[in-house]
C-alpha cells in the first residue's frame with residue numbers, strides 16, 4: 001500500500017519533471033528519496049517493458065535531483081541495470097566497479113548492486129564472479145530479513161545454474177520460486193523465471209514442459225507488457241514448436257520475434273551513440289536480417305512441408321475415396337453378381353428347356369420316320385409284287401401311281417430323318433479310304449434310268465489325275481451328288497446333265513477336288529437362288545405340283561458341304577440351266593497302311609477291288625454318256641464263252657478270296673460279263689432272310705421267290721446262326737435291329753467260322769451310321785431299307801456275279 005502511494009507521488013512528480021528541474025533544488029532529503037525511488041521504480045518498469053528511452057529519461061531526471069550520494073547510487077544501480085538490459089555490458093561493469101567503492105557494504109543498495117553484478121557477470125559468462133557475488137549476498141544474511149531479496153537471490157542462483165548447464169538444479173529452483181515471486185508481486189521476475197524455466201526444460205530436451213512454461217511466460221509478459229521477455233519467449237517458443245514438429249507455429253513465433261526485435265533494437269539504438277553499442281546494434285540488425293532469411297526459408301520449408309501435408313491429405317482423401325468406391329463397387333458387383341446368377345440360372349433353365357424340346361422333337365421325328373418305314377416297305381413291296389402279276393392296264397396305271405407315291409414318301413422320310421440329324425448336330429464325318437471314281441460311277445449308273453425317263457443324257461467327266469484312293473466320307477459325298485444330280489434330272493427335260501469331278505490342286509498328301517453338277521434345264525430365277533438352300537423352300541408353289549419334292553434336298557446338301565468345310569455355289573439362269581459347284585479337300589491315304597490296316601483286322605476277304613465288281617466296266621472310261629455305257633454293256637454281253645464259263649465255274653466265294661494267286665491282278669482283271677439268269681439258274685440258290693418283322697419277311701420272301709430264289713426265314717440272330725451252321729446258304733440278307741442277337745452280332749459270330757458266305761446288311765445307312773463299321777464287322781454290302789426295287793436287285797446281283805437277275 002505504501003509502495004503504491006510512493007509511486008503515485010513519483011508519477012505526479014514525473015508529470016511535472018521539467019518544472020521540478022527549474023524551480024527548486026532544495027528539496028528535502030526525505031522527499032528527494034521518495035521521489036527518486038518512485039522515479040527509479042518507474043524506470044525499472046519501463047526497463048521491464050523494454051521502454052529504454054523512457055527509462056533513460058527518467059533516470060537522467062532522477063540523477064539530477066539526487067543530490068544525496070546514496071540516492072544517486074541507487075539511480076546509478078538502475079542505470080547499470082539499463083546497461084545490462086540494452087547489452088551495454090562494459091558500461092555496466094564500469095558502473096558496478098564505481099558503485100562497489102561508493103556504496104556501503106551494509107546498505108540494502110549494496111545487495112541490489114551485487115544482484116545486478118551477478119546478472120551482468122552471468123551475461124558476460126563470468127560465472128565465477130557471478131557466483132562470488134551471490135555467495136557474498138548470502139554471507140551478508142540480508143535475505144533473512146527481506147523475503148523479496150531472498151527470492152531474487154534464488155532467482156539469480158538459478159540463472160547461474162541455467163547458464164552453467166546445471167539444469168536439474170535450475171529447474172528445481174525456478175519451479176519453487178515462481179509461486180513465491182507471484183505472491184511477492186515480483187511479476188517481472190516471476191515471468192522471467194517462467195521463461196528461464198522453459199529454457200532449462202528446452203536445454204534438457206523436455207519440450208512438452210518447456211512449451212508449458214514458455215506459454216505461461218508469454219501470456220504474463222504479454223499481459224504486463226514485459227516486451228523483453230515476450231520477445232525472448234517468442235524465439236524460444238518457435239524453437240520448441242519446431243522441435244515438436246509444429247512448423248506453422250514455429251514460423252509464426254519466429255516472425256513475431258523478428259518484428260518486435262526490430263523495434264527493440266531501434267529503441268536501443270536511439271539511446272546510445274557509443275560505437276561499441278552501435279556495433280552490438282549492427283550485430284543485432286544482422287541477426288534480424290539472418291532471422292528474416294531464416295523465416296523466409298522456414299516459411300518455404302513450412303510451405304513445402306505444408307504442400308507435402310496437403311498432398312498427403314489429398315492422397316489420403318483420394319485413397320479413402322478409392323477404398324470407398326471400391327467397397328461400393330464390390331457391393332454393387334456382389335449385387336449384380338447375384339442378379340446375373342439368377343438371370344444365368346433362368347437362362348440355363350430356358351436353354352435346357354429348349355434343348356429338351358429340340359431333343360424331344362428330334363427323337364419324335366426319328367421314331368416317327370423309323371416307324372413309317374415298315375408300313376412303307378409293305379406299300380412299295382406289295383405294289384411291286386402286284387405289278388409282277390401282270391395286272392390289267394387300268395390296274396397297272398393305279399399300281400404305278402401307288403409305287404411312285406410310295407417312293408416319294410420314302411424319299412421324304414429319308415430326307416426328314418437326315419435333316420433332323422443334321423439339325424441336331426448328330427452327324428459326324430467319317431474318314432475312310434475310298435475310290436471316288438467308283439462312287440461317282442455308281443451314282444451315275446443308279447440314276448441312269450431316271451435320266452432316261454426324262455429323256456436326258458447323263459454325262460460323267462472324271463479327271464484321271466485324281467488319285468485312285470482318297471480319304472473322306474463316301475456316304476455323305478454320295479448323298480450330296482445324288483441330291484444334286486436327282487434335281488438336275490428332275491428339272492431338265494430332253495436335255496443334258498454333266499457330272500464333272502476334277503482335281504484343282506494337290507499339295508503333299510492332300511488334294512482339292514471340284515465337283516460340278518450342270519444341267520441345261522429350266523434354271524432358277526435370281527431372287528430364288530439364295531432361298532432354295534433353306535429348309536422346305538422350292539422355287540414356287542407350282543413346283544410341288546409339277547415336280548413333287550419337299551424342299552429339303554438342297555438344305556441337306558448345303559449343310560453337308562459346310563460340315564465338310566466348304567461352300568456350295570450356284571450359277572443359274574432361267575431357261576439356260578444351272579451349275580452347282582463345290583470344292584472339297586481330301587487327304588491321300590498311305591496305300592501300304594491301308595492294306596496293313598485291313599489285313600490286320602482280318603477283313604482280307606473284302607477289298608476295294610472287289611467292292612462293286614459289276615461296275616468294273618465303268619472304270620475303263622472316264623467320259624461316257626449313258627448311251628455309251630449301254631453300248632459297252634451290249635459289247636460285254638457277247639464276250640467269249642470261255643470267260644463266262646470260267647466265271648460260272650467260279651463260286652461266289654471266289655470273289656472274296658484274298659489268296660493272291662486266285663485274285664486277278666489289275667492288269668489281267670477279267671471283265672465280268674452277265675447273262676440273264678434263268679429260273680433254273682436261281683432255283684438252286686438258297687437265301688436266308690433274317691428279319692423280325694412278319695410283314696417284311698413276307699414281302700422280301702415274295703419278291704425273291706418271284707425271281708425263283710429258294711428262301712428261308714430266321715426271326716432273329718440266334719435262329720439265323722443256328723440255320724447258317726446247319727445249311728449251306730448262297731446269300732444272307734441280314735436285318736440289323738432285331739431283339740435278342742442283332743444283325744451285327746450275328747454276322748460277327750458267323751465270321752468266326754465262315755469268312756466266305758456273302759452277307760448283305762438290310763438297314764437304313766443314314767447320315768450318322770458308319771458304312772465302315774459294317775464292312776469291318778464282315779458284311780459284304782449294304783442295302784438301304786426300305787429299298788427301291790431296282791437298287792435291291794442291283795445289290796443282290798453282286799452276290800451272283802455271273803447272272804443278270806433283272
Ligand code: ADP
Pocket residue numbers: 487488491519521522523524532537538539540543548549550551552553554555578
Ligand atoms: P425339292 O427338289 O425336294 O423340291 P430341293 O431343296 O432339292 O427340294 O430344291 C429346292 C428347289 O430348288 C426346287 O424345288 C427347285 O425349285 C429348285 N431347284 C433345285 N435344283 C434345281 C435345278 N437343277 N434346276 C432348276 N431348279 C432347281
